[in-house]
Amino acid sequence: MSHHRNHQGRIFWGLVLVILGVLFLLDRLGGFDFGTMISTYWPVIFIILGFSILISSGFRRPVGGVFFIVFGVFFLLAELDILEYDAWHYIWPSFIILAGLWLLVRPAFRYRSAEKFPQIKENDIDLTCIFSGMKRRIESLNFKGGHATAILGGLELDFTAAGLDGGKATIDATAIMGSIEIKVPRDWRVVIDGTPILGGFEDKHRNVPDVEAKATLFVKGTAIMGGITIKS
Numbered sequence: 001m002s003h004h005r006n007h008q009g010r011i012f013w014g015l016v017l018v019i020l021g022v023l024f025l026l027d028r029l030g031g032f033d034f035g036t037m038i039s040t041y042w043p044v045i046f047i048i049l050g051f052s053i054l055i056s057s058g059f060r061r062p063v064g065g066v067f068f069i070v071f072g073v074f075f076l077l078a079e080l081d082i083l084e085y086d087a088w089h090y091i092w093p094s095f096i097i098l099a100g101l102w103l104l105v106r107p108a109f110r111y112r113s114a115e116k117f118p119q120i121k122e123n124d125i126d127l128t129c130i131f132s133g134m135k136r137r138i139e140s141l142n143f144k145g146g147h148a149t150a151i152l153g154g155l156e157l158d159f160t161a162a163g164l165d166g167g168k169a170t171i172d173a174t175a176i177m178g179s180i181e182i183k184v185p186r187d188w189r190v191v192i193d194g195t196p197i198l199g200g201f202e203d204k205h206r207n208v209p210d211v212e213a214k215a216t217l218f219v220k221g222t223a224i225m226g227g228i229t230i231k232s
Contacts, residue, residue: 154181192218
């Protein structure tokens, strides 16, 4: 499935490059003014990026892609004088409201990862970091899961001395204009299923083969203008 999505992404961006090349060529031949077109239709870049995110994720994580598409459509309508720029004063608060609503309703949506995420059995950690930094070293040998939230702050979780109950556990992580760093032992597997909205997930941990893994940590989360990083 991932190979199929990569194939789709390659075709998508290949077509984008071909179209850009043709437009630049026509500009050189005097067919039209490509610079003027770019100055007017630059929001299309965000729309293309949004569709790229949808395609590369197999439409499994629509929030980030839809956000870029809506963002691009708004500015495109403004550039075409169909929508007044003053409308932005009303639209950006709406984005914040939608982000908040998504955080509220997200637990109701099932994660459709290729590997089933175990339920969080107990909140062994329930951390919220706002306008500050926090470091927590987990040493429980029967960690059952928990929640971690960083809003305009930084949160570091160290699992290098921990063990997972039954060899599996899930963390629900949310980073809003902040960062969450999760450090795990080298012999753990990490499975990530997240939704980035103007943010990202970075996996610096090198997963070991299934037969060699002593435990599997599942990370499901949301990064809104923030980042979630996994490292060893």
